[in-house]
Amino acid sequence: MTQDYDVVIVGAGPAGLTAALTLGGAERRVLLLDGGPPRNARATAAHNVFTRDGCAPTDLKTLGLRDLRPYDITVRHTPAREARVLEDGFAIRHDGGWARARRLLFASGVRDRLPHIPGLRERWGLTVHHCPYCDGWPNRDARLGVLGSHQEGHHLALNVRAWTEDVCLLTDGPDELTDEQREDLRCVGVPLYRRPIMRVSGKETVTVHFQDGQRLELEGLFLNPTQVQNSTLPAALGCELDAKSRVVVNENGMTSVRGIWAAGDMAGAPQYVANAAASGMTAAVSLNTTLIHEDVRARGAAFHKSPDEDPEVGVA
Numbered sequence: 001m002t003q004d005y006d007v008v009i010v011g012a013g014p015a016g017l018t019a020a021l022t023l024g025g026a027e028r029r030v031l032l033l034d035g036g037p038p039r040n041a042r043a044t045a046a047h048n049v050f051t052r053d054g055c056a057p058t059d060l061k062t063l064g065l066r067d068l069r070p071y072d073i074t075v076r077h078t079p080a081r082e083a084r085v086l087e088d089g090f091a092i093r094h095d096g097g098w099a100r101a102r103r104l105l106f107a108s109g110v111r112d113r114l115p116h117i118p119g120l121r122e123r124w125g126l127t128v129h130h131c132p133y134c135d136g137w138p139n140r141d142a143r144l145g146v147l148g149s150h151q152e153g154h155h156l157a158l159n160v161r162a163w164t165e166d167v168c169l170l171t172d173g174p175d176e177l178t179d180e181q182r183e184d185l186r187c188v189g190v191p192l193y194r195r196p197i198m199r200v201s202g203k204e205t206v207t208v209h210f211q212d213g214q215r216l217e218l219e220g221l222f223l224n225p226t227q228v229q230n231s232t233l234p235a236a237l238g239c240e241l242d243a244k245s246r247v248v249v250n251e252n253g254m255t256s257v258r259g260i261w262a263a264g265d266m267a268g269a270p271q272y273v274a275n276a277a278a279s280g281m282t283a284a285v286s287l288n289t290t291l292i293h294e295d296v297r298a299r300g301a302a303f304h305k306s307p308d309e310d311p312e313v314g315v316a
Helices: 014-025 057-067 150-160 179-187 273-305
Strands: 003-010 030-033 073-076 082-086 089-094 097-106 110-113 144-147 167-170 197-201 206-210 215-218 220-223 226-229 260-262
Touching (some): 003 014, 003 089, 097 273, 150 167, 150 179, 150 220
Parallel strands (some): 003 030, 144 220
Antiparallel strands (some): 082 089, 089 097, 197 206, 206 215
């Protein structure tokens, strides 16, 4: 083991950076492993971020890392490669070697899995979006499409319509909607396109190419992708995952494995920058509280084992 820390934080998005800031301010020795660019790196701006509305996601990260400088926080720009449970904590291997920590906090995020439609990935974060609360304002009054079916497509289409009246729902085949959901869409003027999609193209706009040769011109497209964990380490360490592959945590960010916390998108927090940051602080405070109590117990045990201590000292 090359280095010892109170905490190793895996991931340097809003959750990991806020957790590091909280623990650094609590005078803990922290190792922050920055595994790469944020999930929203391709987005032009982050919205609904207090004092930083419209800031580029990569700039937010730069500012967050700068805030850590006054504290005993080591930042390494490498992912965690391997993790092991020890009797008194955890061992984490990264590109610089091994580190040992009393506690482990995962904030490694999730990875989006887009539908298998050629052209979507290349436009992700540019003209193809996920969150209307992040990208609705820049696309207000635009001609927008929502790609999806059943309940999720219905829900997203109604949400996107809050920013523009020109919205259509593309189901890429049978819509799987209920009669009530179809009536909702009809009442607010959201047309359905059930034709299978062959591909999408365009730079400033989005052209949807259907398999029957028809085209649909849009100014933007929203969809709700499925997601998987960005890191396999939580599962490898025994952390419980739910049906959507999110790490199961309690209200304080504790996982099912003692000594391990998780925060941010990977733990099912609402997927906004502010919520991820808040969950990072909640997990960090909970984690630090356990260290405080552990330190008190260790001092008490050392006191009672010492033969040189006066038993009357400190007794009222």
